[in-house]
Amino acid sequence: GIQVEQSPPDLILQEGANSTLRCNFSDSVNNLQWFHQNPWGQLINLFYIPSGTKQNGRLSATTVATERYSLLYISSSQTTDSGVYFCAVGYNQGGKLIFGQGTELSVKP
């Protein structure tokens, strides 16, 4: 089956710093979503981005489908950005999402 790898596994930032999270996937996908899991465990949708570039405030994401990777950019990080960021992909076998192992981000004041 399709493999999803995220890097780095852990990241510690000082408030105000920028960061880039990466998601590599092993096959063509027709769905790619980025989620933020907050400290209470809720998965919050950030982007639906199977291809192209999107921006939402301090966050932006780019997926290069032909090269099978996606990047999530966080600028001017805040302590509330802390948590685990997941990339999840869907492909032709129905609607299920395959998740990466996540990047745990800690933003220090």
Next chain:
Amino acid sequence: GAGVSQSPSNKVTEKGKDVELRCDPISGHTALYWYRQSLGQGLEFLIYFQGNSAPDKSGLPSDRFSAERTGGSVSTLTIQRTQQEDSAVYLCASSSTGHPTDTQYFGPGTRLTVL
């Protein structure tokens, strides 16, 4: 409702007991998914319902796990004869049509602890 809701939020049970977990999808969404998040396995797909089609049960880890969706809305995930390795957070998601390109929206999860 405004989002996906799940109940209970926490469940503690004894090994060998049966448990039922409930999911209410976003109103009007025809597709519903169950996932499990555990320390050793990360986030993994369990089962998927889409409209009146037969569910995709390919992710269920054993025959102790089953799920049903009544009236195309509410879903119940049942775990029989619970084992300690079933301890995890069980997450439900829904999407508008169930097409593979749909955005999935997740509920807050049910944290299951099997003693």
